[in-house]
Amino acid sequence: MSATAEPLPTDIETLRAIIAAQAAELAAERRCREASEAELATAKAGLQAKALEVEKLKVQLAQLRRMQFGRSSEKIDRAIDQLELALEDLEAAAAAEGLPADSAQPRASAPESRAQAGRRKLPEHLLRTEIVHALFDACPSCGGALRQVGEDVREVLDYIPARFTVIRHIRPALSCRCCEGMVQAPMPSLPIERGLPSAGLLAHVLIAKYCDHLPLYRQSAIYAREGVALERSLLADWVGKAAALMAPLAEAIARYVLAGSVLHADDTPVSVLDPGRGTTNTGRLWVYLRDERPHAGQGPPAVLYRYTPDRKGEHPQRELAGFRGHLHADGYAGFDALYEAAVAEVACMAHVRRKFFDEYTETGSPLAADALKRIGRLFDIKRPLTGRPAEERRRVRQVEARPVLDELVTFLDAAVARIPGKGDLAKAIRYARSRWTALTRYVDDGRLEISNNAAERAIRPLAIGRRNWMFAGSDAGGERAAAIYTIAESAKLNGLDPQAYLRHVLGCIADHPINRVADLLPWNITLPEQG
DSSP, rough: OOOOOOOOOOOHHHHHHHHHHHHHHHHHHHHHHHHHHHHHHHHHHHHHHHHHHHHHHHHHHHHHHHHTTTSOOOOHHHHHHHHHOOOOOOHHHHHHTTTTTTTOOOOOOOOOHHHHSOOOOTTTTSOOOOOOOOOBOOOTTTTTTTTOOOOOOOOOOOOOOOOOOOOOOOOOEEEEEOOOOOOOOOOOOSSSOOOOOOOOHHHHHHHHHHSSSOOOHHHHHHHHTTTTOHHHHHHHHHHHHHHHHHHHHHHHHHHHHHSSSSSEEEEEEEEEEEEETTTTEEEEEEEEEEEEETTOOOOOOEEEEESSSSTTTTTHHHHHOOOEEEOOOOOOOOGHHHTTEEEEEEHHHHHHHHHHHHHHHHHHHHHHHHHHHHHHHHHHGGHHHHHHTTTHHHHHHHIIIHHHHHHHHHHHHHHHHHSSSHHHHHHHHHHHTHHHHHHHHHGOTTTSOOOOOOHHHHHHHHHHHHHHHHHEHHHHHHHHHHHHHHHHHHHTTTTTHHHHHHHHHHHHGGGGGGGGGGGGGGGGOOOOOOO
């Protein structure tokens, strides 16, 4: 029923007052609307500015990561850490204000069904807990019986913090009524005889320390919050015994790696505590990588880490004394004695590129830019050949990469004659020319790579961890770390969860025949399904 409109007054002054009041009301509404639009525009501009700042930080972060292994600089490491934190803060702020991480526009609202359609599907192997939300047993309007005609399902991802459990091994002692003999099941094997930890707990402690970079004293504090007192000294005892138990497995991986015909090698510094003087020394962690996947080889990938108290050339020379084949490495002089024997040097074009990149970044040199462009063409040729058979790679390189290399060496020889001989650009050119045979060896052998980036990727977990645990407690601690890294990183190269792999190995290696240790290599086992 519509309301009856009230008659307008006939007095002119009263009508004028009504019109003025309505005009003032409309003007106030317009001012509020304009203010809201201005605030909205300001907020939108602020969100866009934050999104642009996020993208800028991502670019800077990518540049620093490219430089990280070209210059072993702790300043670069710290700059990366600071950028990571700044990026986290900006992305968190953007999320709080409704800005998607990958867009400069505010997130638009959408119906539930449409929002669900674009969400990432959660893995099928995760345990599902169902909560049924049924509000009514009967119709709220008439009290009639309800029947289900459909349902809406929405999955959310939850996390239950890790928790300790106690496994009680109960072995009934039984006697025979006839002969009075006694029988009892044997105690299952434990990784540490008469010890407290299961294989699962030991694996967790090792992975937390060496893969997640949590020192033992931090782990001890975390466990204390769960109401379980595990002192750092006790955890250290477990780590030492577990490492000793798995030492034969680490050596089996070492023998396999060094039996390859093509290796990648690199090293990184690590500070080692000198308890006698209260200071630290600089040791080295070396990496030797065997990976035939880029040329479709049949051998599984594996990586060997070794610790040495210094960087003397005698260490890699002793490690590779029996090696015969091709060695990808940088220009470290400690390898030179190997090249004089039965080892063929394969130099790294990425190292050459970094020298020109540094020069171009600092001076904007057109010659450095030209060299970078030519080297970039070589990497463009390389990318599609990853995973192709060795002979195919050799044929393509002969046709496509060889002419580019010939043009590059002509360009370098002409350029060095035009520039000051003591400048950094001249040094970069001489570095490349002095290793030209080793730099171009990959063209004639499809098993070889244009760079030693594979070894640098294998070094990266150590470099990340080094910023967290800062130093090894002793030379023995460095050797222990190298052995655990060898096992865990080899597992990862073969697609295994390193914690599940260590749990399996530690659960059986104590009773495993040492002459069959190869059965436990990452590529020779199938891990049981984890429920």
